[in-house]
Amino acid sequence: xxxxVHPDTDESAIVDAAIAKLLQAHPPAxxxxxxxxxxxxxxxxxxxxFPVGIGGLGLSTVLHQYVYSSLTAAGVPDYISxxxxxxxxxxxxxxxxxxxAQIAHxxxxxxxxxxxxxxxxxxxGAGSDLASLSTRAVPTGDGWLVNGQKVxxxxxxxxxxGLLVARxxxxxxxxxGLTYFLLDMTLPGVEVxxxxxxxxxxxxxxxxxxxxxxxxxxxxxxxxxxxGVAMTTLANERLVLGATTPRHGGAIDEALALWSxxxxxxxxxxRVLRDRLLDLWIRDDVAWLTGARAAQRRESGPGPEGSVxxxxxxxxxxxxxxxxxxxxxxxxxxxxxxxxxDGTAQPGYMFLRSRAQSIEGGSSEVxxxxxxxxxxxxxxxxxxxxxxxxxxxxxx
Amino acid sequence: xxxxxxxxxxxxxxxxxxxxxxxxxxxxxxxxxDSDLGYDPxxxxxxxxxxxxxxxxxxEEFGGSGYGWMEQVAVLEEMGAVLLCSPYFASVxxxxxMLLSIDDPEARRDLLPGIAGGQSIATVAFTExxxxxxxxxxxxTARPGDGVWCLDGHKTYVLDGMTANLILVVxxxxxxxxxxxxxxxxxxxxxxxxxxxxxxxxxxxxxxxxTPARLxxxxxxxxxxxxxxxxxxxxxIAAEQxxxxxxxxxxxxxxxxxxxxxGQPIGTFQVIKHKCADMLLEVESAxxxxxxAGWAAGEDPEALPAAASLxxxxxxxxxxxxxxxxxxxxxxxxxxxxxxxxxYFKRAKASELLFGDAGEHRELLADRLGIESxxxxxxxxxx
Ligand SMILES: Cc1cc2nc3c(=O)[nH]c(=O)nc-3n(C[C@H](O)[C@H](O)[C@H](O)COP(=O)(O)OP(=O)(O)OC[C@H]3O[C@@H](n4cnc5c(N)ncnc54)[C@H](O)[C@@H]3O)c2cc1C
Numbered sequence: 060x061x062x063x064v065h066p067d068t069d070e071s072a073i074v075d076a077a078i079a080k081l082l083q084a085h086p087p088a089x090x091x092x093x094x095x096x097x098x099x100x101x102x103x104x105x106x107x108x109f110p111v112g113i114g115g116l117g118l119s120t121v122l123h124q125y126v127y128s129s130l131t132a133a134g135v136p137d138y139i140s141x142x143x144x145x146x147x148x149x150x151x152x153x154x155x156x157x158x159x160a161q162i163a164h165x166x167x168x169x170x171x172x173x174x175x176x177x178x179x180x181x182x183x184g185a186g187s188d189l190a191s192l193s194t195r196a197v198p199t200g201d202g203w204l205v206n207g208q209k210v211x212x213x214x215x216x217x218x219x220x221g222l223l224v225a226r227x228x229x230x231x232x233x234x235x236g237l238t239y240f241l242l243d244m245t246l247p248g249v250e251v252x253x254x255x256x257x258x259x260x261x262x263x264x265x266x267x268x269x270x271x272x273x274x275x276x277x278x279x280x281x282x283x284x285x286x287g288v289a290m291t292t293l294a295n296e297r298l299v300l301g302a303t304t305p306r307h308g309g310a311i312d313e314a315l316a317l318w319s320x321x322x323x324x325x326x327x328x329x330r331v332l333r334d335r336l337l338d339l340w341i342r343d344d345v346a347w348l349t350g351a352r353a354a355q356r357r358e359s360g361p362g363p364e365g366s367v368x369x370x371x372x373x374x375x376x377x378x379x380x381x382x383x384x385x386x387x388x389x390x391x392x393x394x395x396x397x398x399x400x401d402g403t404a405q406p407g408y409m410f411l412r413s414r415a416q417s418i419e420g421g422s423s424e425v426x427x428x429x430x431x432x433x434x435x436x437x438x439x440x441x442x443x444x445x446x447x448x449x450x451x452x453x454x455x
Numbered sequence: 456x457x458x459x460x461x462x463x464x465x466x467x468x469x470x471x472x473x474x475x476x477x478x479x480x481x482x483x484x485x486x487x488x489d490s491d492l493g494y495d496p497x498x499x500x501x502x503x504x505x506x507x508x509x510x511x512x513x514x515e516e517f518g519g520s521g522y523g524w525m526e527q528v529a530v531l532e533e534m535g536a537v538l539l540c541s542p543y544f545a546s547v548x549x550x551x552x553m554l555l556s557i558d559d560p561e562a563r564r565d566l567l568p569g570i571a572g573g574q575s576i577a578t579v580a581f582t583e584x585x586x587x588x589x590x591x592x593x594x595x596t597a598r599p600g601d602g603v604w605c606l607d608g609h610k611t612y613v614l615d616g617m618t619a620n621l622i623l624v625v626x627x628x629x630x631x632x633x634x635x636x637x638x639x640x641x642x643x644x645x646x647x648x649x650x651x652x653x654x655x656x657x658x659x660x661x662x663x664x665x666t667p668a669r670l671x672x673x674x675x676x677x678x679x680x681x682x683x684x685x686x687x688x689x690x691x692i693a694a695e696q697x698x699x700x701x702x703x704x705x706x707x708x709x710x711x712x713x714x715x716x717x718g719q720p721i722g723t724f725q726v727i728k729h730k731c732a733d734m735l736l737e738v739e740s741a742x743x744x745x746x747x748a749g750w751a752a753g754e755d756p757e758a759l760p761a762a763a764s765l766x767x768x769x770x771x772x773x774x775x776x777x778x779x780x781x782x783x784x785x786x787x788x789x790x791x792x793x794x795x796x797x798x799y800f801k802r803a804k805a806s807e808l809l810f811g812d813a814g815e816h817r818e819l820l821a822d823r824l825g826i827e828s829x830x831x832x833x834x835x836x837x838x
Contacts, residue, residue, distance in 0.1 A: 318826065333826070337817040341744075345769050348743035352458040367736040430735060431728035435708045438723050 070118045071125075077102050077116065078129055087134030096138060096171040099130065105138075105170045109154050113166050121354050128305060138170060144214060145169040145176035149222055151295035153241070156280045156288050161241065165220075177218035179209040179242060179266060180289065184454050187425045189224070190233045190286060191444070191454060194268060196225035196240070203227075203240070203278070205248075205271040211419075215251045215264035218244050222292060223273075224285050226449065233449040237285030240277045247271070258411040259396030296420055304347075310379035310409065311343040317386040332386060339379045346371045367430055370423050373416035380410040456754070458746040460529060468529040474506065475537045481795055484655070487540045488798075493618060493657045494541045502543070503573025509547050510571030513555075518568035524687075528694040528749035535698030538655040538795075538802055542576045542615035548691045549614065549684060550577035553623055556680035557634055557672035566621065566636065578619035580610035580661055581681055588685065588811045589819065595663060597626040597635060597670075604628075604635060604670055605643075606663040612809075616659025617648050623671070624663070625681060630674025632681065637668045653805030655798060686763040689810050690748040693766035696774040696806055697738065697745045703774075703781040703799050704734045710785055727784060734777045741773035761823045768816035771807035778803035 085098040099105055100114045104126055109115025131137050139146050150169050153161055168174045185192035194207025205225055215221070221242040228236030242249070248271035253261040280288040307315075318336055323329050349368050384391040387406060394407045417423040431437040444452045460468070478498045479487075487495050502508040512527045513519025527548075534543060551570050554563055569575030583594055595608025606626050616622070622637045622644075637644060643666040649658045672680070708731055711722030721727050748766035751758040778800040782789040789796040807813060 315826075333821075334814070334817060337821055337826070341765055341769055341817065341820070342740075344765060345740045345744045348458060348747050349740055351456065352743050352746065355457065355459045367732070367739055370732070371736055371740060424729070427729040427732035428725070430732040431722075435728075435731050435735060437708065437711055437728050437731060438720050440723050440725060440728075441719075 070122055073116060073118065074104075074107065074122050074126055077104055078126065078133075082133055092136055093171050093173070095135060097167065099135060099138070100167050100170045104130065105166075106150060106154070109150075109166075113154060113162055114150070114170060115154075124350075124354060138172070142169065142172050142175065144178050144218075144222070145172070145174065147296050148178055148292045149176040149220065149241075152222065152239075152288060152292045153279065155291050156239075157241075158279075160276070161279060165241070174220055175214060175218045177212050177215045177221045177244070177264075177266075178292070179212055179215075179221040179223040180292075181211045182208060183210050187422055188444075189289070190237065191449070191452060192224060192226060192237070193454075194223075194225045195229075196227050196238060196273070198227075199272070202272055202274045203238075205240075205242075205268050205273050207268050209266040209268070211254070212251070212264045212266045213262055215244075215266050216253060216261075220244060221266070224289050227282055227285075229450045230448050231283065232446070233444065233452060234286045235283055236449055237289070238282050239279050239285035239288040240273055241279055242271075242273060242277060246273065255400070256412075257414065258408055259394075259399030260402065261400065293421070306347050307340075307344065310376045310383070310413070311340055313409075314339065314379050314383050314386060317383055321386065332382070335378075335382050335385075339375060339382060342371075342375050343379065346375055367426075369421065370417075370426050370430075373413075373423060376409075376416055377413045380413045384410045456747070456750055458743060458750060460525060464526055464529050467526055468533060470506065471508070471530050471533040472536075474501065475533055475539060479537050479539050484538055484540065484795075484798070488654045493615070499541060499573055502541075509543070509573045511547075513547075513551050513567055513571040517563055518571035519551075524690070524749045524752035525746075527691065528745065531691050531694035532698035532701075532745075535695030535802075536702045538699065538798055540655045540657075542578070542618050544656075544688075544691065544695075545578035545614035545619060546570055546576050548688055549579040550621070550623055552684045552687050553579050553634065553680055554671070556683045557676050559672040562636065562669075562671045569621070575621055576615065576619045577621040577623060578613055578615050579623045579625070579681075579684065580613045580616065581625040582612045583609065584611055586612065588809075589682075589815070593625060593627045593632050595624065595626040597628045597633060597668065600665075600667070603667040606635060606637065606666045606668050609660065609662050611649070611658075611660040613659045613661055614809075615657055616661055617646055617657060622661070624661075624668060625677045626663075626668075628674045632677040633674045634671040634677040634680060635668035636671055637663075637666055641666050641668075643667070651805070653801045655802050656805060682760075685810055686760050687752060689763040689767035689816070690745070690752050690759070692806055692810060693741070693745040693748055693763075693770040696770040696803070697741050699799055699802055699806075700734075700738045700741055700770075700774045700777040703777045703796075704731070704738050706796065707731055707734060707781050707784040714786075721784075730780050730784060734780055737773040737777055741770040744769040761820055764816040764820040764823060767810065768813040768820065771803075771813045771816075774803040775800075775807055 081098060081102045081104060085095050087095055103111055103114065103116035105114035107116045107118045107123060107126055108120045111117050127139060146169065150166060153165050165174065169176065180189055182192050182194060194205065194209065196203040196205045207225065221244050223240040223242040224237055225240065226236050227238040248269045250267040250269070252265045254263050254265055255261045256263060314336055324333070346368060353368060384407060391407055395405060398405055399408060432439060478501065483495065487493065507520055508530060510519030511522050511530060512524060515521045534541070547570065551567060554567055570577050582588060583591065585591060595606060595610060597604045597606050606624055608626065610624060620639045622639055624635045624637050625632055626635055643664040645662040647660045649660055651658050711727050711731060712720055714721045744766040748762040751762035782796045782800055785794065785796055788794050811819065
């Protein structure tokens with residue numbers, strides 16, 4: 060194995076030894092889930108790039124995906140898919156900005172899934188333009204009084220905690236008047252209402268915050284420094300969640316299975332489907348390779364390939380699930396929204412669900428802007444909201 | 456699998472870039488395009504004598520320096536970036552690979568050191584008038600003559616066929632597709648230059664009328680050797696495509712920052728920004744595909760045929776897309792003969808068509824992996 064990235068350390072050896080030791084001491088088949096996940100955390104394999112003692116080994120992120128696939132293949136529950144927001148957003152945010160008490164209270168519980176998390180960023184008036192949000196937090200005594208409405212809150216109905224960004228200074232520039240809280244969702248005044256999505260199910264919610272009294276100990280980062288903390292949350296979302304799909308897995312795997320099961324593989328119509336399948340198979344694998352290359356480059360700072368992979372991934376997934384619908388043919392005319400609401404798996408669900416992928420976690424348009432500015436250095440567009448206090452910016 | 460370069464490989468890339476910037480920038484490119492020879496012998500000699508580029512991946516015992524394919528990828532990327540007009544691809548990538556893929560120690564000893572040192576310029580003549588690259592019927596025939604073989608037939612789309620002094624011809628014998636070495640000065644060989652879409656890569660048509668030739672390897676050995684050579688050629692041209700595509704993106708971004716319309720740089724317009732972002736996406740994706748093929752060439756030979764087709768299919772489309780957008784972003788000036796944008800556009804299309812286009816490689820990929828079980832190995836990303 061080439062080792063040019065780490066001339067002096069062999070991260071693979073450290074990671075392999077930790078995995079072997081863990082699996083020997085806690086055979087997944089014979090260990091209760093919470094205990095097993097706790098042991099993964101204690102062995103530093105939860106987030107290998109975190110410091111030792113808080114779930115990490117102090118390594119780079121290069122082997123992150125390797126650890127995840129090794130552990131899940133060995134029978135460890137899928138700790139990323141089960142707690143995506145806790146694992147991908149809350150954990151890294153708390154590790155980087157949290158107090159010792161917050162780290163001690165939350166990290167292990169996040170990893171074992173004891174605490175489910177949600178992300179309270181978006182609002183009816185603030186989506187792509189997150190920094191324009193208007194949920195208010197006003198200081199009272201030794202805490203904050205929070206009022207406002209959040210929306211599209213995935214897992215909000217199950218969460219014990221929420222990552223909340225609120226405005227503490229409306230007279231400041233919009234990025235500067237924000238503060239970040241680890242909100243206890245069981246506090247009085249937090250009301251969660253389900254929102255049904257186009258796929259028929261209701262994985263996200265509206266969250267109404269009415270005179271919620273939040274202790275100052277729930278604040279993470281300084282007053283007015285919420286934007287910087289939020290950037291940590293969003294940067295980690297992509298880094299950590301990108302690992303879940305194995306090579307040739309997910310949408311393309313489904314498409315291949317459908318092709319294999321098909322009787323007609325030779326008609327003119329079938330040839331067209333076949334070429335679409337091959338084209339998407341290649342694009343899917345190339346996107347996977349780009350993710351692998353990004354992981355290997357991360358040592359020397361994120362390169363341009365990382366910023367573009369979400370744009371590519373969402374579009375490939377959408378086109379591949381649409382191909383799956385076409386491969387099923389007339390059978391795709393049938394879909395039960397009621398079954399989706401009950402949580403019953405059915406073909407065609409991902410065809411609908413994948414439309415969200417180019418919206419959630421940064422829309423493809425906004426990401427192209429980010430790439431154009433930050434990576435390519437193109438000049439910023441005219442911004443009527445620049446340089447004026449939040450309360451003077453026009454909003455819809 | 457490793458898809459990033461070592462510091463030494465990056466250093467090699469930088470020195471190739473310096474050399475080409477000095478000797479083969481846009482002005483020189485125009486001169487070479489208009490020259491009779493079609494390449495600059497001084498640059499060719501510098502590449503060989505100063506940097507040993509022709510012998511880079513040729514084993515030391517045959518006069519090369521025995522580096523791996525990732526080094527070759529870095530070099531080709533830089534050559535593609537400046538549209539280097541040079542018989543490098545024909546001589547080093549096609550011919551040396553062909554000789555190394557056929558079991559004939561004597562021929563290797565005779566022919567490879569000249570290629571490695573740049574004294575000899577070689578090419579491979581395999582395509583015929585049907586324009587097929589893969590598993591094509593071979594109508595050129597070879598018959599044993601007076602101590603030598605004699606070739607009859609024609610070959611076309613021969614890369615640098617006019618400049619090569621050594622031509623490796625694939626011809627049919629009763630034993631099957633076989634490889635023959637032909638001296639370019641041989642009697643009975645008529646070479647005609649072709650007028651090409653891509654002004655930066657020269658092609659020729661060859662007629663063989665009883666042309667004397669030396670059999671390389673056993674009769675019938677050319678089929679497998681040609682298949683391997685084509686795989687490596689696809690990997691190599693993908694690396695060139697990445698270099699060219701990156702240059703198109705750089706040109707577009709630079710222009711978008713400086714060209715002012717409606718009182719602002721055109722790069723302020725979101726449509727232009729998003730075009731550039733999409734170009735970056737294509738370039739970075741193409742890069743991943745090409746580096747993977749380069750890695751497979753050295754480290755995972757079993758995956759190479761599929762990886763090469765993957766790279767050729769992807770990088771071909773990416774380069775064409777980016778080269779076309781580059782013209783669009785430049786507006787009228789991008790459509791002129793003066794501007795280099797069209798040279799990249801033509802190189803992009805020609806590179807897609809050479810050795811099989813994207814559609815053909817999608818089919819090859821399906822054949823190679825079996826469409827029902829399309830899987831590539833190397834899931835582990837090494838640190
Ligand atoms: C399934 C799903 C789950 C989600 N889960 C959560 C969650 O758990 N927590 C949370 O906080 N949020 C969540 N979101 C919200 C998500 O982050 C927002 O939907 C997203 O940021 C877009 O905001 P918006 O919906 O208000 O659309 P808008 O921002 O109003 O965008 C509308 C359209 O305008 C375009 N647009 C906006 N700005 C620009 C610009 N500058 N240039 C060009 N085009 C632009 C967008 O690309 C889009 O096409 C979720 C969304 C979905 C779909």
